[in-house]
Amino acid sequence: xxxxxxxxxxxxxxxxxxxxxxxxxxxxxxxxxxxxxxxxxxxxxxxxxxxxxxxxxxxxxxxxxxxxxxxxxxxxxxxxxxxxxxxxxxxxxxxxxxxxxxxxxxxxxxxxxxxxxxxxxxxxxxxxxxxxxxxxxxxxxxxxxxxxxxxxxxxxxxxxxxxxxxxxxxxxxxxxxxxxxxxxxxxxxxxxxxxxxxxxxxxxxxxxxxxxxxxxxxxxxxxxxxxxxxxxxxxxxxxxxxxxxxxxxxxxxxxxxxxxxxxxxxxxxxxxxxxxxxxxxxxxxxxxxxxxxxxxxxxxxxxxxxxxxxxxxxxxxxxxxxxxxxxxxxxxxxxxxxxxxxxxxxxxxxxxxxxxxxxxxxxxxxxxxxxxxxxxxxxxxxxxxxxxxxxxxxxxxxxxxxxxxxxxxxxxxxxxxxxxxxxxxxxxxxxxxxxxxxxxxxxxxxxxxxxxxxxxxxxxxxxxxxxxxxxxxxxxxxxxxxxxxxxxxxxxxxxxxxxxxxxxxxxxxxxxxxxxxxxxxxxxxxxxxxxxxxxxxxxxxxxxxxxxxxxxxxxxxxxxxxxxxxxxxxxxxxxxxxxxxxxxxxxxxxxxxxxxxxxxxxxxxxxxxxxxxxxxxxxxxxxxxxxxxxxxxxxxxxxxxxxxxxxxxxxxxxxxxxxxxxxxxxxxxxxxxxxxxxxxxxxxxxxxxxxxxxxxxxxxxxxxxxxxxxxxxxxxxxxxxxxxxxxxxxxxxxxxxxxxxxxxxxxxxxxxxxxxxxxxxxxxxxxxxxxxxxxxxxxxxxxxxxxxxxxxxxxxxxxxxxxxxxxxxxxxxxxxxxxxxxxxxxxxxxxxxx
Numbered sequence: 001x002x003x004x005x006x007x008x009x010x011x012x013x014x015x016x017x018x019x020x021x022x023x024x025x026x027x028x029x030x031x032x033x034x035x036x037x038x039x040x041x042x043x044x045x046x047x048x049x050x051x052x053x054x055x056x057x058x059x060x061x062x063x064x065x066x067x068x069x070x071x072x073x074x075x076x077x078x079x080x081x082x083x084x085x086x087x088x089x090x091x092x093x094x095x096x097x098x099x100x101x102x103x104x105x106x107x108x109x110x111x112x113x114x115x116x117x118x119x120x121x122x123x124x125x126x127x128x129x130x131x132x133x134x135x136x137x138x139x140x141x142x143x144x145x146x147x148x149x150x151x152x153x154x155x156x157x158x159x160x161x162x163x164x165x166x167x168x169x170x171x172x173x174x175x176x177x178x179x180x181x182x183x184x185x186x187x188x189x190x191x192x193x194x195x196x197x198x199x200x201x202x203x204x205x206x207x208x209x210x211x212x213x214x215x216x217x218x219x220x221x222x223x224x225x226x227x228x229x230x231x232x233x234x235x236x237x238x239x240x241x242x243x244x245x246x247x248x249x250x251x252x253x254x255x256x257x258x259x260x261x262x263x264x265x266x267x268x269x270x271x272x273x274x275x276x277x278x279x280x281x282x283x284x285x286x287x288x289x290x291x292x293x294x295x296x297x298x299x300x301x302x303x304x305x306x307x308x309x310x311x312x313x314x315x316x317x318x319x320x321x322x323x324x325x326x327x328x329x330x331x332x333x334x335x336x337x338x339x340x341x342x343x344x345x346x347x348x349x350x351x352x353x354x355x356x357x358x359x360x361x362x363x364x365x366x367x368x369x370x371x372x373x374x375x376x377x378x379x380x381x382x383x384x385x386x387x388x389x390x391x392x393x394x395x396x397x398x399x400x401x402x403x404x405x406x407x408x409x410x411x412x413x414x415x416x417x418x419x420x421x422x423x424x425x426x427x428x429x430x431x432x433x434x435x436x437x438x439x440x441x442x443x444x445x446x447x448x449x450x451x452x453x454x455x456x457x458x459x460x461x462x463x464x465x466x467x468x469x470x471x472x473x474x475x476x477x478x479x480x481x482x483x484x485x486x487x488x489x490x491x492x493x494x495x496x497x498x499x500x501x502x503x504x505x506x507x508x509x510x511x512x513x514x515x516x517x518x519x520x521x522x523x524x525x526x527x528x529x530x531x532x533x534x535x536x537x538x539x540x541x542x543x544x545x546x547x548x549x550x551x552x553x554x555x556x557x558x559x560x561x562x563x564x565x566x567x568x569x570x571x572x573x574x575x576x577x578x579x580x581x582x583x584x585x586x587x588x589x590x591x592x593x594x595x596x597x598x599x600x601x602x603x604x605x606x607x608x609x610x611x612x613x614x615x616x617x618x619x620x621x622x623x624x625x626x627x628x629x630x631x632x633x634x635x636x637x638x639x640x641x642x643x644x645x646x647x648x649x650x651x652x653x654x655x656x657x658x659x660x661x662x663x664x665x666x667x668x669x670x671x672x673x674x675x676x677x678x679x680x681x682x683x684x685x686x687x688x689x690x691x692x693x694x695x696x697x698x699x700x701x702x703x704x705x706x707x708x709x710x711x712x713x714x715x716x717x718x719x720x721x722x723x724x725x726x727x728x729x730x731x732x733x734x735x736x737x738x739x740x741x742x743x744x745x746x747x748x749x750x751x752x753x754x755x756x757x758x759x760x761x762x763x764x765x766x767x768x769x770x771x772x773x774x775x776x777x778x779x780x781x782x783x784x785x786x787x788x789x790x791x792x793x794x795x796x797x798x799x800x801x802x803x804x805x806x807x808x809x810x811x812x813x814x815x816x817x818x819x820x821x822x823x824x825x826x827x828x829x830x831x832x833x834x
Contacts, residue, residue: 003085004085005060005061005062006025006028006029006083007061007062007063007080007081007083008022008024008025008080008081008082009021009077009078009079009080009081010022010079010080010081010094010263011078011079011115011118011267012078013077014078015078015111015114015267015271017263017264017267017268019260019264022081022260022263022264023260025081025083026256026260029083029090029092030090031092031256031257031259032256032257032340033256034089034090034256035255035256035342035343036241036255036343037089037256038089038090038092038256038259039089039090039091039124039125039237039240039241039247040091040092040093040094040122040123040124040125041059041084041091041093041123041125041126041127041237042093042094042096042119042122042123042125042126042127043055043093043096043126043128043129044096044099044115044116044119044126044127044129044149045099045127045128045130046098046099046129046130047097047098047099048098049098049129049130049131050129050169050219051095051096051127052064052065052095053065053219054127054167054216055082055095057226057227057230058230058233058234058237059082059085059087059091059093059234059237060084060085060086061083061085062082063082063093063095077097078097079094079095079096079097079115079118079119080094081093081094081095082095087234087237087238088238088239090256091237091240094119094122094123096115096119097111097112097115099112099144099148112148113148113152114270114271116148116149116152117152117270118266118267118270120149120152120162121252121266121270122259122262122263122266123162124162124163124240124241124247124248124250124253125165125237125240125246125247125248126149126162126163126164126165127167128146128149128164128165128166128167129167129169130166130167130168130169131169131170132169132170132171132179132215133170133172135168135179135182135183135186143186146187146190147190147193147194150190150191150194151194151195161208161209161210161248161249161251162208162209162210162248163210163212163246163247163248164209164210164211164212165213165214165246166183166187166211166212166213166214167214167215167216168183168213168215168216169219170216170217170218170221171215171216171218176214176215179213179215180213183213184211184213187211188205191205212246214233215229216229216230216233217229252281252282253343254282254285254343254344255289255341255342255343255344256343257340257341258285258286258288258289258344261285261288261289262281262282262285265284265285266281269281283345283347283348285344286341286344286345286348286349287348287352289341289344290341290344290348290349290351290352290353291352293337293340293341293352294337294352294353294356297333297334297336298333298356298359298363300333301330301360301363302363304333306329307326307329307363307364310322310325310326310329310367311367314367314374315370317374318371318374318375318378318415319371320418321418322367322371322418322419323418323420323421323422324418326367326368326421327421327422327423329364330360330361330364330421330422330423331423333356333360334353334357334360334423337353338353341353357423360423361423361424361426364421365424365426368419368421368424368426368428369428371419372416372419372428372429372432373432375412375415375416375419375432376412376432376435376436376439378415379408379409379411379412379415379436380408380436380439380440382408382411383404383405383408383440383443384443386403386404386407386408387400387401387404387443387444387447390403390404391447391451396506396507397447397448397507397509398507398508398509399507401444405437405440405444408440409433409436409437409440412436413433416429416433451508452505452508452518455505456501456518456521456522459497459500459501459504459522460522460525462497462500463493463494463497463525463529464529466496466497467489467490467493467526467529467530467533468529468533470489471486471489471529471530471533471534472533472536472537474486474489475534475537475544475587475588476544476547478544478548478583478584478587478588479583479587480583482587483587483592483593484595486530486592486593487592487593487595490526490527490530490593493526494522494523494526497522497526498519498522501518501519501522502515502519505518530591530593531591531593534588534644535644537588538588538644538645541584541585541588541653542656542657542660544584544588545581545584545585545653545657546660546661548577548580548581548584549578549580549581549661549664550577550664551580552573552576552577552580552581553573553574553661553664553665554664564668564671564672564675565672565675566672566673566675568672570668570669570672577661578609578658579605581657582604582605582654583601585645585650585653585654586600586604586605588645589604589635589644589645589650590638590642590643590644590645591642591643593642597637598636598637598638599635599637600638603629603630603635603647604630604650604654606629607628607629608650608651628651630648630650630651631648631651632646632647632648633646633647634646634647635647718754721754722747722750722751722754725750725753725754726743726747726750731743
């Protein structure tokens with residue numbers, strides 16, 4: 001009961017539309033919340049016919065009324081609007097300016113038609129106020145009004161069916177049942193006289209209007225009865241929009257939220273004197289209002305606190321329940337849009353809703369993509385972790401990849417389903433899923449390549465360890481079975497490596513082509529190891545040849561060091577050593593990993609062991625020798641890439657080898673001659689016989705004179721003592737000259753030592769002597785030292801050797817560019833005397 005009446009002048013007398021006032025009025029009466037649950041009632045009639053008074057009593061409005069005591073004049077100018085107090089649903093009353101007013105003059109007809117058209121366009125019920133005494137009159141005051149109403153009705157395309165409620169004022173004693181037929185007959189005549197379009201020429205009045213008639217007593221003469229009748233009429237306006245109510249069919253009704261805009265546009269079209277297409281106008285209003293509502297909801301969505309919080313959260317990481325959260329926010333705003341636009345044109349409403357939904361989804365789409373990226377990253381990391389753990393447990397690679405891929409993709413699909421937005425039909429999840437699958441395949445391929453590479457490197461190391469030292473040993477041996485042994489070693493180790501490698505990569509489930517390629521690579525690597533080692537050994541073949549020569553030359557068949565006693569045949573030993581070295585050279589000349597025979601050994605022996613390499617070129621020409629087979633850069637039946645030492649290089653190496661080994665042979669010959677001289681220190685037999693023959697008289701003299709014999713015996717004892725003390729036999733092992741020099745330097749000290757000892761023994765104080773080895777042990781020590789010296793002679797430089805034997809007072813010195821061997825007789829003196 002405390003409801004207030006709000007009123008405003010909607011259109012002033014000059015036809016200006018009060019937009020701001022209408023917006024405030026709509027807010028005041030909360031029209032936007034009514035949807036279609038509202039009604040509009042307009043009243044038309046002659047000036048000063050009591051229209052405002054009727055509305056105020058009927059709807060409890062506060063329109064300005066005419067003061068009868070001040071005369072009859074225009075009270076309402078333009079169009080006024082007010083809400084009806086106490087009427088459900090919300091009802092809006094419009095009070096139109098009266099017709100036939102003297103204030104407007106000639107402009108009255110124009111504004112009358114415009115206001116009448118406006119009232120018919122937006123009103124559900126139109127009250128036509130008329131005098132009772134005008135019924136049945138040819139020139140009644142209401143006829144121009146009705147004609148105007150019917151004429152403007154033709155300007156409405158597809159108009160809605162409006163209720164025309166004729167209110168007969170100042171009813172006389174004539175009953176209403178007699179007045180109503182006459183009034184309806186007058187109305188029909190007016191309808192028939194109105195010009196119509198050809199399409200509507202035969203259309204009856206009932207197609208456009210519901211006609212109702214009511215009579216009211218005079219307000220001035222019968223006020224009480226008037227109010228009672230108005231109260232009864234008021235009841236008819238309750239729930240007027242319900243089925244069977246007073247309102248018409250309401251086909252062109254716009255929702256309350258669009259009423260302000262609709263009224264403004266309708267008046268604008270009427271003022272421009274254009275035909276008013278109500279269906280198109282309804283669509284236009286729906287389009288504008290739905291667009292406005294959609295923009296409002298979109299703006300609210302963008303600024304929504306929950307959405308902003310979600311955006312910040314998803315930037316930091318994945319958000320649980322992302323899809324439900326987003327869907328809930330979107331559903332809230334879309335529901336609000338549906339609620340506010342439910343009464344607008346369905347097609348327009350749905351179209352704008354679709355646009356709103358698209359824009360709203362575009363707002364949250366970046367967050368959705370960010371969420372998918374987080375999910376993809378997490379799924380990929382989970383796959384990496386799962387694969388690593390699975391491989392650490394010893395599971396097969398292919399099996400691990402399949403199981404981890406399946407579990408991670410399943411988890412990703414579940415997370416995508418959780419992140420999906422109900423209102424969206426995006427296919428980004430499938431694209432991200434494909435990218436995730438590609439990332440998983442790329443990582444799997446990378447890990448597989450890394451693992452296979454590790455396995456390959458591991459078995460390559462094993463092959464290197466298994467082949468390097470044995471191949472080196474076999475090549476250094478350089479025998480007849482060297483390359484067959486290397487081939488057998490290569491085959492055996494390669495098969496072992498391939499077997500282990502096949503077992504190691506079984507879990508990778510490699511395709512046949514890839515597997516065969518890896519096996520071939522492993523075989524090639526094994527061959528490369530052997531070839532590389534062979535080339536390394538070929539690079540130091542000269543050293544190996546000299547070692548082989550030294551081994552064969554300085555050791556007998558039992559591998560015992562040779563002692564050059566003079567009984568050895570140095571020529572045969574030298575030839576055997578050369579043959580062994582040349583055999584080593586032939587083994588090193590080429591790589592023979594296939595079983596194809598070659599003639600390298602025969603060519604080398606025929607060319608080098610027969611002395612052709614050292615023969616002068618002039619002699620070859622004189623003898624008519626055939627071309628040198630070693631004057632070539634390739635071996636017959638040997639590919640160039642398998643050649644380690646070319647024939648020309650072999651020839652050069654052999655020349656250098658012989659030059660550097662001549663010193664060893666020379667030393668052996670010198671040692672043999674020195675041994676012979678040391679073994680023959682006594683005079684020759686013929687000299688002994690001559691001494692016996694020529695000294696027979698002296699010998700007989702000694703026998704005849706015992707004193708001489710005693711003197712000679714003492715001299716013999718002294719000589720024997722000097723012999724043992726100075727180890728004359730050992731001194732002469734190194735040659736006569738060296739022995740004489742050593743004896744001359746030690747003779748006087750030795751004699752003085754003997755005399756001192758004899759004097760001390762004669763006095764009874766013998767000097768304690770350290771135990772010294774017997775003479776034969778000292779001799780053996782000297783000989784052993786000599787043998788060691790001979791062994792030392794077997795050492796030679798890696799490069800060419802130039803022999804130089806020089807004599808000096810201190811001993812014999814043997815010199816070469818890289819090795820100096822020196823043995824001093826003084827050192828032997830210390831050893832023997834020690």
